[in-house]
Amino acid sequence: MRTELSRRLGIEHALFGFTPFPAVAAAISRAGGLGVLGAVRYAAPGDLARDLDWMQEHTDGRPYGLDVVMPARRVEGVTEADVEAMIPAGHRDFVRTTLAEHGVPALPDGEPSGWRVTGWLDDVARTQLDVAFDYPIALLANALGPPPPDVVRRAHARGVLVAALAGSARHAVRHAEAGVDIVVAQGYEAGGHTGEIATMVLTPEVVRAVDPLPVLAAGGIGGGEQAAAALALGAQGVWLGSLWLTTEEAGLTSGALTAKLLAAGSGDTVRSRALTGKPARQLRTAWTDAWDDPAGPGTLPMPLQGLLVAEALTRIQRYEVGPLLGTPVGQIVGRMDTVRSVRAVVDDLTRGFERAVERLNRIAGGAREEDVTS
Amino acid sequence: MRTELSRRLGIEHALFGFTPFPAVAAAISRAGGLGVLGAVRYAAPGDLARDLDWMQEHTDGRPYGLDVVMPARRVEGVTEADVEAMIPAGHRDFVRTTLAEHGVPALPDGEPSGWRVTGWLDDVARTQLDVAFDYPIALLANALGPPPPDVVRRAHARGVLVAALAGSARHAVRHAEAGVDIVVAQGYEAGGHTGEIATMVLTPEVVRAVDPLPVLAAGGIGGGEQAAAALALGAQGVWLGSLWLTTEEAGLTSGALTAKLLAAGSGDTVRSRALTGKPARQLRTAWTDAWDDPAGPGTLPMPLQGLLVAEALTRIQRYEVGPLLGTPVGQIVGRMDTVRSVRAVVDDLTRGFERAVERLNRIAGGAREEDVTS
Numbered sequence: 001m002r003t004e005l006s007r008r009l010g011i012e013h014a015l016f017g018f019t020p021f022p023a024v025a026a027a028i029s030r031a032g033g034l035g036v037l038g039a040v041r042y043a044a045p046g047d048l049a050r051d052l053d054w055m056q057e058h059t060d061g062r063p064y065g066l067d068v069v070m071p072a073r074r075v076e077g078v079t080e081a082d083v084e085a086m087i088p089a090g091h092r093d094f095v096r097t098t099l100a101e102h103g104v105p106a107l108p109d110g111e112p113s114g115w116r117v118t119g120w121l122d123d124v125a126r127t128q129l130d131v132a133f134d135y136p137i138a139l140l141a142n143a144l145g146p147p148p149p150d151v152v153r154r155a156h157a158r159g160v161l162v163a164a165l166a167g168s169a170r171h172a173v174r175h176a177e178a179g180v181d182i183v184v185a186q187g188y189e190a191g192g193h194t195g196e197i198a199t200m201v202l203t204p205e206v207v208r209a210v211d212p213l214p215v216l217a218a219g220g221i222g223g224g225e226q227a228a229a230a231l232a233l234g235a236q237g238v239w240l241g242s243l244w245l246t247t248e249e250a251g252l253t254s255g256a257l258t259a260k261l262l263a264a265g266s267g268d269t270v271r272s273r274a275l276t277g278k279p280a281r282q283l284r285t286a287w288t289d290a291w292d293d294p295a296g297p298g299t300l301p302m303p304l305q306g307l308l309v310a311e312a313l314t315r316i317q318r319y320e321v322g323p324l325l326g327t328p329v330g331q332i333v334g335r336m337d338t339v340r341s342v343r344a345v346v347d348d349l350t351r352g353f354e355r356a357v358e359r360l361n362r363i364a365g366g367a368r369e370e371d372v373t374s
Numbered sequence: 375m376r377t378e379l380s381r382r383l384g385i386e387h388a389l390f391g392f393t394p395f396p397a398v399a400a401a402i403s404r405a406g407g408l409g410v411l412g413a414v415r416y417a418a419p420g421d422l423a424r425d426l427d428w429m430q431e432h433t434d435g436r437p438y439g440l441d442v443v444m445p446a447r448r449v450e451g452v453t454e455a456d457v458e459a460m461i462p463a464g465h466r467d468f469v470r471t472t473l474a475e476h477g478v479p480a481l482p483d484g485e486p487s488g489w490r491v492t493g494w495l496d497d498v499a500r501t502q503l504d505v506a507f508d509y510p511i512a513l514l515a516n517a518l519g520p521p522p523p524d525v526v527r528r529a530h531a532r533g534v535l536v537a538a539l540a541g542s543a544r545h546a547v548r549h550a551e552a553g554v555d556i557v558v559a560q561g562y563e564a565g566g567h568t569g570e571i572a573t574m575v576l577t578p579e580v581v582r583a584v585d586p587l588p589v590l591a592a593g594g595i596g597g598g599e600q601a602a603a604a605l606a607l608g609a610q611g612v613w614l615g616s617l618w619l620t621t622e623e624a625g626l627t628s629g630a631l632t633a634k635l636l637a638a639g640s641g642d643t644v645r646s647r648a649l650t651g652k653p654a655r656q657l658r659t660a661w662t663d664a665w666d667d668p669a670g671p672g673t674l675p676m677p678l679q680g681l682l683v684a685e686a687l688t689r690i691q692r693y694e695v696g697p698l699l700g701t702p703v704g705q706i707v708g709r710m711d712t713v714r715s716v717r718a719v720v721d722d723l724t725r726g727f728e729r730a731v732e733r734l735n736r737i738a739g740g741a742r743e744e745d746v747t748s
Binding site: 230 | 375376377471542543561562563569570571572573574575576578579594595596597599600603604606607608618639640641662667668704705706711716727728730731733735736737739
């Protein structure tokens with residue numbers, strides 16, 4: 001599974017794995033793909049540096065990347081407190097009421113609320129970048145379109161390839177014009193922020209729109225036949241996020257969330273604004289239902305919604321409150337039915353890819369020797 | 375592009391084309407695929423017989439199929455008049471008001487309202503079948519799940535393969551249990567009635583669920599790379615509907631609707647209940663917006679909505695009222711940008727399939743000789 005892009009990056013398989021867990025990212029790189037560590041949860045620069053140190057020690061010299069969430073345009077001088085002040089009291093009440101209905105306990109005194117969305121503020125993302133550029137990262141990806149021009153220049157000056165996610169050909173063209181090196185075409189079925197266009201339609205559309213830039217296909221890829229499909233569509237690699245959530249290295253294996261993920265079918269996700277204020281695919285839960293209910297107050301725009309619910313989500317996860325417990329995940333959650341190692345996932349995917357190509361060759365060759373049934 | 379299923383049906387390419395136009399269906403069969411004529415618009419059995427006579431004369435002895443819209447369970451003794459009586463007056467008013475706002479003229483006295491949804495009533499579909507079984511059809515497809523058991527038996531007694539559309543693995547299993555021979559896995563991005571699961575995820579899920587029954591992939595397939603992707607996902611063929619709308623043989627070439635289809639992008643469709651009462655993907659228009667507007671009366675359940683809007687849709691089409699003019703079509707409408715012959719579409723698709731397989735072979739082989747860039 002090699003393309004010009006995988007050769008350029010010096011990786012064995014054209015497989016890019018996005019994950020918030022350093023242990024997963026490192027294992028993906030060791031297994032021959034490119035592990036891309038999500039930086040959004042690192043509020044303190046020291047925490048990111050600590051985990052990048054760890055990545056350096058555990059990737060056997062193989063390349064890895066970093067994923068930030070950075071708006072293309074900088075809003076000067078806006079602090080988290082300014083943004084917090086824009087949240088209506090009624091919405092805060094709704095959070096309190098919904099948590100109370102499900103008996104979600106408060107955090108212990110002094111315990112930080114953990115995962116935050118502060119990484120979406122330009123200031124925080126830039127502090128993360130100051131840290132990241134001290135490490136030999138091979139790829140810088142941005143989930144909110146192209147990074148600002150100075151960040152693209154800074155990356156290129158260090159030989160770091162820049163990737164940006166796009167949910168439409170129009171956005172992809174804008175990213176290309178902003179100087180990104182790789183477009184990640186993220187289809188409707190993907191976990192996290194998605195548009196309306198499915199991977200099957202979006203991938204070739206984006207490939208044509210940004211030619212000759214390489215495109216990675218994201219959304220709906222959980223096995224080798226799906227990787228083969230994505231590469232048939234013209235992608236130069238696959239970008240996977242959901243699949244790692246139930247790996248051994250993700251460290252969720254003892255939790256209620258893993259059980260929910262293993263039990264969920266492909267129809268158990270929803271594209272909801274509940275998490276961030278923009279449509280993001282995630283497990284459908286009583287929490288997303290409450291926000292999507294026309295009788296409720298509805299969601300706030302990004303970044304308000306994310307700030308509003310950050311502490312609540314930490315509490316729901318800490319206490320594993322079943323009906324409310326969710327995570328961003330794509331429709332391929334339906335095939336995540338066992339806990340496996342990252343290497344087993346990668347091996348299964350690359351072997352499945354080879355099998356799919358063999359089957360296609362039989363179909364293309366007219367299946368003279370043996371009929372193509374499976 | 376040959377599979378066990380295409381050999382069994384005696385067709386050159388594992389390509390199934392659904393269309394309401396006999397000229398298109400016949401051209402698909404002549405081009406080496408299997409043309410499947412949609413029967414839903416035939417209110418009078420004589421009209422269907424006339425068009426099947428025509429198909430016999432214009433398919434050069436190649437196989438073709440018929441697609442009906444038939445509920446699995448029969449509701450005895452319900453007539454169109456009974457159903458009409460269930461439509462609230464407020465909804466009829468909304469139709470009148472919306473048409474008046476856009477200045478849609480009435481039909482001339484005595485002109486029938488043309489395309490109707492009466493084919494969805496069991497009685498009408500059965501009359502169609504009485505006609506169809508007098509012809510050597512190779513395939514009987516049903517858009518509303520499996521046909522009733524007696525119809526499946528009748529088809530099998532005549533050597534006719536039975537196919538049923540499914541939007542989820544659960545539905546596909548139910549279809550298999552009802553004795554269908556082929557499941558058409560219809561993804562979210564498809565035109566017409568669709569579920570929420572995208573083709574990339576749905577196809578392998580359905581393949582596994584009904585193994586060893588053959589599965590056709592539908593939704594998002596407009597070119598050879600998408601056909602290759604669908605076959606990589608485990609399908610034994612591709613099922614295409616939207617793509618034929620802008621063919622020369624469809625006979626829409628002079629119309630405003632063709633112009634809208636050629637201009638539309640992949641983001642210009644919507645899954646709306648406006649057409650039938652069940653979610654069906656179609657061009658987004660002022661008409662679908664009116665029905666999907668929370669301030670409006672909303673849509674009625676199937677089959678009421680279809681009966682309610684049938685005459686209005688005939689008027690909108692007859693007078694080509696631009697803002698209201700629509701049609702069921704999938705997200706691949708974005709690549710329908712020229713009017714071509716059916717044969718050109720089929721040739722382009724099969725050649726694109728071969729190219730995609732060659733590219734996959736280079737990726738699988740490690741691209742030693744030349745880098746894989748496109």
